[in-house]
Amino acid sequence: MGYDHKAIEKKWQNFWDEDQTFVAPDKSDKEKFYALDMFPYPSGQGLHVGHPEGYTATDIVSRFKRARGFNVLHPMGWDAFGLPAEQYALKTGHNPATFTDENIQTFKNQVKSLGFSYDWNREIKTTDPSYYKWTQWIFEKLYEMGLAYEDEIMVNWAPDFPGGGLVVANEEVINGKTERGGYPVYRKPMKQWVLRITAYADRLIDDLDDLDWPEAIKEQQRHWIGRSIGASIRFAVDGHDGKQIEVFSTRPDTLFGASYLVLSPEHDLVDQITTADQKAAVATYQEEIATKSDLERTDLNKDKSGVFTGAYAKNPVNGELLPIWIADYVLASYGTGAVMGVPAHDQRDYDFAKKFDLRITPVIEGGDIDKEAYSGEGVHINSGFVDGLGKQEAIDKMIAWLEENCAGEKKVNYRLRDWIFSRQRYWGEPIPVIHWEDGTQTLVPEDELPLRLPEMTEEQLKPSGTGESPLANAKDWLEVTREDGMKGRRETNTMPQWAGSSWYFLRYIDAKNGEALADPEKLAYWKNVDLYVGGAEHAVLHLLYARFWNKVLYDLGVVKDKEPFQKLVNQGMILGANHEKMSKSKGNVVNPDDIVNEYGADTLRIYEMFMGPLTQNKPWSEEGVTGSRRWLDRVWRLLINEDGSITDKLTDKADDTLKKEYNLTVKKVTEDLENMHFNTAISTLMVFVNDAYKEDKLPAAYMEGFVQMLAPFAPHLAEELWQKLTGSKESITYVAWPTYDEEALVDDTKEIIFQVNGKVRSKQVLPADASQDDLIAAAKADEKVQKNLDGLEIKKIIAIPGKFVNIVAK
RNA sequence: GCCCUUGUGGCGGAAUUGGCAGACGCGCUGGACUCAAAAUCCAGUGGUGGCAACACCGUGUGGGUUCGACUCCCACCGAGGGCACCA
Numbered sequence: 090m091g092y093d094h095k096a097i098e099k100k101w102q103n104f105w106d107e108d109q110t111f112v113a114p115d116k117s118d119k120e121k122f123y124a125l126d127m128f129p130y131p132s133g134q135g136l137h138v139g140h141p142e143g144y145t146a147t148d149i150v151s152r153f154k155r156a157r158g159f160n161v162l163h164p165m166g167w168d169a170f171g172l173p174a175e176q177y178a179l180k181t182g183h184n185p186a187t188f189t190d191e192n193i194q195t196f197k198n199q200v201k202s203l204g205f206s207y208d209w210n211r212e213i214k215t216t217d218p219s220y221y222k223w224t225q226w227i228f229e230k231l232y233e234m235g236l237a238y239e240d241e242i243m244v245n246w247a248p249d250f251p252g253g254g255l256v257v258a259n260e261e262v263i264n265g266k267t268e269r270g271g272y273p274v275y276r277k278p279m280k281q282w283v284l285r286i287t288a289y290a291d292r293l294i295d296d297l298d299d300l301d302w303p304e305a306i307k308e309q310q311r312h313w314i315g316r317s318i319g320a321s322i323r324f325a326v327d328g329h330d331g332k333q334i335e336v337f338s339t340r341p342d343t344l345f346g347a348s349y350l351v352l353s354p355e356h357d358l359v360d361q362i363t364t365a366d367q368k369a370a371v372a373t374y375q376e377e378i379a380t381k382s383d384l385e386r387t388d389l390n391k392d393k394s395g396v397f398t399g400a401y402a403k404n405p406v407n408g409e410l411l412p413i414w415i416a417d418y419v420l421a422s423y424g425t426g427a428v429m430g431v432p433a434h435d436q437r438d439y440d441f442a443k444k445f446d447l448r449i450t451p452v453i454e455g456g457d458i459d460k461e462a463y464s465g466e467g468v469h470i471n472s473g474f475v476d477g478l479g480k481q482e483a484i485d486k487m488i489a490w491l492e493e494n495c496a497g498e499k500k501v502n503y504r505l506r507d508w509i510f511s512r513q514r515y516w517g518e519p520i521p522v523i524h525w526e527d528g529t530q531t532l533v534p535e536d537e538l539p540l541r542l543p544e545m546t547e548e549q550l551k552p553s554g555t556g557e558s559p560l561a562n563a564k565d566w567l568e569v570t571r572e573d574g575m576k577g578r579r580e581t582n583t584m585p586q587w588a589g590s591s592w593y594f595l596r597y598i599d600a601k602n603g604e605a606l607a608d609p610e611k612l613a614y615w616k617n618v619d620l621y622v623g624g625a626e627h628a629v630l631h632l633l634y635a636r637f638w639n640k641v642l643y644d645l646g647v648v649k650d651k652e653p654f655q656k657l658v659n660q661g662m663i664l665g666a667n668h669e670k671m672s673k674s675k676g677n678v679v680n681p682d683d684i685v686n687e688y689g690a691d692t693l694r695i696y697e698m699f700m701g702p703l704t705q706n707k708p709w710s711e712e713g714v715t716g717s718r719r720w721l722d723r724v725w726r727l728l729i730n731e732d733g734s735i736t737d738k739l740t741d742k743a744d745d746t747l748k749k750e751y752n753l754t755v756k757k758v759t760e761d762l763e764n765m766h767f768n769t770a771i772s773t774l775m776v777f778v779n780d781a782y783k784e785d786k787l788p789a790a791y792m793e794g795f796v797q798m799l800a801p802f803a804p805h806l807a808e809e810l811w812q813k814l815t816g817s818k819e820s821i822t823y824v825a826w827p828t829y830d831e832e833a834l835v836d837d838t839k840e841i842i843f844q845v846n847g848k849v850r851s852k853q854v855l856p857a858d859a860s861q862d863d864l865i866a867a868a869k870a871d872e873k874v875q876k877n878l879d880g881l882e883i884k885k886i887i888a889i890p891g892k893f894v895n896i897v898a899k
Numbered sequence: 900g901c902c903c904u905u906g907u908g909g910c911g912g913a914a915u916u917g918g919c920a921g922a923c924g925c926g927c928u929g930g931a932c933u934c935a936a937a938a939u940c941c942a943g944u945g946g947u948g949g950c951a952a953c954a955c956c957g958u959g960u961g962g963g964u965u966c967g968a969c970u971c972c973c974a975c976c977g978a979g980g981g982c983a984c985c986a
Contacts, residue, residue: 309982422985423986702912775922893919
């Protein structure tokens with residue numbers, strides 16, 4: 090009877106369910122550990138081999154931590170709102186809720202078949218009204234704090250998006266197209282709900298420093314927030330009393346070198362200041378720009394363009410009149426939508442000035458302005474009171490001057506925009522706001538939450554045609570009347586998918602609480618997430634939004650940690666056997682169900698962890714899978730006879746058999762687990778099994794320790810072997826992790842390497858405590874070393890006890 | 900263009916602080932078992948030359964530091980990801 094993965098995996102999955110092995114108590118003297126996976130969107134396609142990679146990693150860590158005496162919170166749930174369900178519903182006439190729940194069931198069965206140690210009592214789904222009640226509650230808090238507001242703003246409008254168009258956030262626009270579906274995006278003013286994430290910009294940047302996250306992700310977030318420090322400078326418009334143009338500049342010290350101003354074509358002042366004879370040219374240019382997509386304005390447009398408005402502004406520092414231009418290289422959405430042109434020291438300004446023959450005055454020494462702009466360091470010239478100063482001194486002095494003369498001040502500017510929070514969709518959390526006929530608006534009272542989505546017929550789900558969400562079709566739900574007879578209309582926009590995923594990690598802490606988002610005592614015990622594993626594709630969107638909401642909840646006193654995820658690890662992608670991203674069209678997709686069926690969950694887990702470092706992309710290999718299975722078979726046969734009995738090689742006698750090998754294995758596997766180096770941990774276990782195969786007798790204690798170390802990786806097999814080996818009726822889960830004896834690792838002798846001129850020429854086994862002189866003497870006496878030294882004169886000898894001797898000779 | 904990551908046998912990958920490059924697995928080769936095959940067990944396996952001892956070459960390329968470099972420094976090339984007229 091060989092290793093029967095089907096019987097064993099079923100047996101232990103049932104055992105864990107009935108035994109409630111992985112239920113995490115909310116009160117415990119043990120130290121807590123919170124290991125979290127990014128919860129999946131339960132798509133109709135089911136699980137992909139990429140999913141179990143991260144899940145296996147957190148599962149291994151969770152099981153390891155349990156054995157090390159931690160109380161481990163390891164939950165799973167479903168990010169279940171989202172467009173595919175709504176689109177599917179539209180196509181088939183099915184209710185998105187029913188369809189979503191079916192998908193969740195499929196996902197759950199698949200996830201369970203892999204033997205992950207989740208505490209299923211804490212399962213959540215974002216589409217559950219008892220969950221989104223609290224998503225709506227957080228929105229109401231944001232509203233009360235002035236962090237949620239409605240604004241007529243330039244939005245990214247994707248009119249071709251299936252279902253009648255969609256507004257998307259800046260973060261969801263990639264190269265002028267929607268992140269999902271790739272529909273073209275146009276700038277259009279529309280009324281939208283917006284969250285004031287920019288109010289948290291500084292904290293979102295500064296608090297990154299203390300997080301144990303991959304540097305690349307931190308960099309991406311810093312760059313996304315894009316903090317730059319400079320000054321606001323105000324230029325009076327000549328001949329227009331009181332009208333000012335405000336520009337932002339990181340180099341206010343170059344103000345003496347300004348030779349023109351540029352407004353973005355969409356800037357409010359353009360129409361007011363343009364002179365009569367320039368009106369036509371300006372209007373033509375504006376029209377031209379308005380029809381251009383972002384893509385055309387950036388990627389495709391390498392040539393500077395612009396039009397003079399006919400107006401002039403006064404340079405506050407020297408009274409010079411500077412022509413005011415408009416140009417598309419100045420973006421309305423960044424800074425104040427206006428810049429001062431300092432062509433001598435900014436390449437973009439330089440290109441513009443060259444093209445339109447504008448003055449180029451150097452104000453910093455260095456470079457050659459006949460060729461290009463000079464942005465290097467240098468002493469200021471032609472700059473009045475900052476002449477002779479270096480960069481920082483000049484900046485400080487200029488800002489002081491601007492502040493004294495009311496012409497500007499120090500300013501911090503961000504690339505980050507506020508978060509557009511409304512979606513013209515049915516399948517999302519309703520925004521709990523009522524618009525009354527007198528023009529006022531109120532929140533849905535807290536005790537009436539959750540504001541549930543109405544049941545919709547197939548007909549109602551179709552686009553409203555107005556760009557509004559299909560909820561506008563649900564008349565009964567839409568229209569409300571107050572006690573005083575005032576009529577109102579509910580907000581028809583819903584929240585984006587990011588809403589539910591911005592706080593789900595907190596709900597796991599107290600998943601069924603009807604009175605609060607989570608119980609304060611439980612929040613205080615579990616605190617933030619110790620380990621968060623997921624794909625790098627969430628580097629800015631999800632991780633930035635979740636950090637923002639966590640900080641808001643921190644300010645409200647709900648959570649005690651200012652950051653939600655202490656350690657973040659991005660798993661790499663699992664590529665197809667051809668080293669390309671798995672996709673249906675390439676025909677290289679592997680379904681985890683097939684692997685579990687044929688080889689077992691333990692094999693899949695071992696293989697995915699053995700493929701290479703967790704964080705790197707790795708190609709799938711069918712041969713690799715069979716290799717992993719073969720190894721598990723080999724482990725089984727080491728301990729179990731053909732008839733299912735335990736091998737009689739086992740012995741309780743304590744001699745030195747495998748002593749050193751075992752202790753080394755415990756040390757290395759333990760260290761590797763702490764560092765999440767799963768591939769090398771498995772190879773260490775393989776080496777131990779290879780060593781064990783060479784022995785006639787197997788010390789029982791070592792074999793038990795080995796099975797314990799195998800348990801996080803291949804839990805079903807390990808449980809079965811543990812039961813056979815020890816007769817225990819308990820799960821191996823909470824058996825204390827094996828320890829090693831440092832003394833067993835100490836050798837009496839060491840193999841010493843002898844080098845001549847850095848090349849290994851010989852080796853000798855010497856006493857471990859041999860001194861430097863002993864080593865040198867042994868090296869000099871070595872036959873091969875002597876041969877290689879023949880005819881040479883020894884110049885220098887480097888010897889490190891316990892390691893090597895290098896003789897340098899000429 | 901800028902930022903981040905990365906480059907090691909036929910393949911996936913290992914190598915603690917600068918100290919034996921290639922652990923472990925796959926594949927391949929040979930042996931044992933078998934009537935035979937599969938499975939399993941054992942052994943070998945970076946390249947070139949040599950019967951061999953051994954020698955030389957070898958971690959993307961070129962240089963540098965060092966007794967010694969996959970590891971540190973400089974320049975370049977390739978791959979992956981992110982951002983892109985950000986004032």
